Amino acid sequence: MTIWKTKTNVDKKQTILIISQDTEMTAIWETLFQQKNYHVVSETSAYSAIQTARLLCPALIVLEFDLPHAELVMLCKELRGTTQGTLLLLAPKGNEQEIFEYYKAGVDERLTTPISPMALFIKSMAWLVRQEWVVPRAKVSHTYV
Helix, strand or coil, X not given: CCCCCCCCCCCCCCEEEEEECCHHHXXXXXXXXXXXXCEEEEECCHHHHHHHHHHHCCCEEEEECCCCHHHHHHHHHHHHCCCCCEEEEEECCCXXXXXXXXXXXXXXXXXXXXXXXXXXXXXXXXXXHHHHHCCCCCCCCCCCC
16 A cells, blocks of 8 residues: 655644844754754844745744834734734833733733743743644734724
8 A cells, every 4th residue: 555645744844933133042043943843934124024924824923123112012913913823022121011012912922031042942832832732813903902
């Protein structure tokens, strides 16, 4: 008996999108995820990141971007509209109102920087595993109060 492999039989790699201007940390994160057989794409500009996220619908987005608070919130809203996957935001310690606005914009978890590469990797893996057994989230509306 011969079993034919088609593209539908092949394991699909989940895509991880890393959005960061820190090329050194991005390289470390890419290596860690690639070792676990994830497809990793990185972007260094907000516009490119949104376009890439729309195209790939990543399972995980890691966002570490130096923008003013209001612009970062808008970027989070745009990214949330591209995927039902996890959105992790790495940002410096902020006040409660800022943190609330990030979550309201669709961030799944905000991690305080600086963060070790391994801590981010472990958090990311936990979120990816969780996605496999959790019911997909409802489509997020872009109307916020």
